[in-house]
Amino acid sequence: MKWLLRSVLISSLLAVVVFSYIFFSETGELPTFIDHWQGFILVIFLANIGAIGVYYLNRVFNQFLPWNERRSLRFLVELLTGLIIFLFLAAVFYFFYVSPSISLDQENDFWVNYWDGAVKLVIILSVLIYIYSLINFSMFSYNQYSVVQIETLRHERNQLRLQFQALKSQLNPHFLFNALNNISALSTGDIKQAENYIRKLAETYKYILITEKKKLVTLKEELEMVSAFFYMQQIKYEDWISLKLSVSEEIAQTFIPPLTLQLLVENALKHNVVDEDNILIIEISADESGIMVKNNCPKRREHHKIKTRNISFQIGLENIKKRYRYFTREAIKITSNSSFIVRLPIISDEE
Template sequence: MIRIQDSRLRWFGPICLFLFGNIFFRLSFWLTSPPRALAHSALVGLGAGMLFWQLNRWVARRIQHRFPGLERTQQRLLMVLLLAPLLVNLAIFSRYTLHILLGSRPTLWMGLVDYVTSFGIQLFYFVVYFSIYEGIYVLQQWRQTYLEKEVLIKQQWQTRFNSLKSQVNPHFLFNSLNSLSALIDESPVQASQFVDELSTMYRYLIQANDQELTQLSTELTFIESYAHLLQTRHGAGVRVSITVPDTYLSYSLPPLTLQLLVENAVKHNIVLADQPLVIDISTTDEGHLQVRNNLQRKTGQVASNGVGLTNIVAKYQMLTGTSIIVREEDNHFTVLLPLLSNPVTQSV
């Protein structure tokens, strides 16, 4: 559709501009001149009009290619201003040369008055050329930006929905309550501690869903509670080690990122006392948060809703424009998360 409209514009635009210019700028010439002079004027006007429409269209496209996007509109306009004298004079002298070749102009110089008049007319045409193509380009860029914004908003709501689904996990809650039921008879003290950790965890889950970023210190506190629940359920089968320098604790990341990674590690790997799953949370020299676990995959298919890493990738892309790094090597699964220096007001 855009190509068809552009093709029509390239054909009908010069004709409309020719008619407009002659009606409003040269009407007296058309009412008083002999047929031969009118024929020459029409031939030169339409021929040069077609030629310079194509030339200025090409120049406009090249400038847009060199300085793309809405944010570089000022640079494109500056380039147009710099090229205006050259292109306008080229149009003037090209038309005058055609008139000389047709024999409708007897001298090699048009005179100052004719030059100024021609300059004003060709400058007007030049403004029309670039106004049309720059206007079309800006409108297309605005539409693209608007559509991208709409897509990001939809992704944001979808990500929040997926995050909520991963938080309110009936299966996890069912297992936690079973563990609690067993602890009540075996160890009332441990059961009480279990309830406190479970309460802390679900309080964080509910409140974190309304935040875009959370401090690493808060996320690590939550993971400690989460790890306590896992260790209560799996005993020595799960080991969670956290080694993060204090200098990184004020950094931020999307909430529940670590919970999703730890949950995925437990879901997809064997968890036994004589074959423990070891999850290490640390930082790298490059300033990434590293979540690493040994690989001991379960045999058979593991039920998964596909939220995990997809959710984390979507959050980082949506909120920060950065990407996470996922590696699988040396019998270990590693995820590197960029840490952000944005200050976060904590409400949890």
């Protein structure tokens, strides 16, 4: 309601100023409201009709010819349509207010005498519509900038939330409890292996803490973390698990959301039976087409918590998918037959 009242006041004021200026430039005196009240009322009415028409016409243009698609054409169309509307209304003003006050014989002389005034009117209308179009475009640009900023902040918040979920799964007490149990068992036997285990555990937690607020890390950093994590798992599974890495140095400099590979490796360990009769082989390879994480499916786990584990598995994959959507339009591809394969897009630019 306020914007409507403000628009009416501005349109009315401009109409009065333009009418008074044209009248003064042609007669040498300002029009008084007492003598020309009909002209004032009519020009205010027509100006507001024109302003409303231009406003709603621009709303149509926003749908069929938006500013962000073809700015120059939109600007030209808005300028021409606005000028046509107000010239038409100027003709209406002439027909209803000026024409009745002059005789047919005087009409030709009128256009000769007041042609300069008509030209001035066209110029003034063109300038006003041009200014309006500039303001309209500026408001559009500001609104678009605000929308982009809000979307960016929302995406960053969601990205941090998803990353926190991934981090939380690694910082849970169960994971740390198992690690401490392994250290305790190793410390009574192979001291060297216990030292290596502690070192790998420290590397894992250091990576988790360092990447807490990072959106992306290099594939090389992620692979180093996965190797450390996998080393700790080998303490439990020994030769029943195997990790094969095949990534060129060039591809290793591309980017990946933190803990992506670690989640996939952990899922492979969690959802398959691993023993001397069921050897689990995990392969991580990458080329220009993408990153492939592949594991054979020796035997799926069957127990009373299978439904819960499947839900956990789906949540982990969904977390990875959502985080990738912030950086690429390429979809993550998942195939599951004799092997379970996840194909991740390459993210070449950290921005």
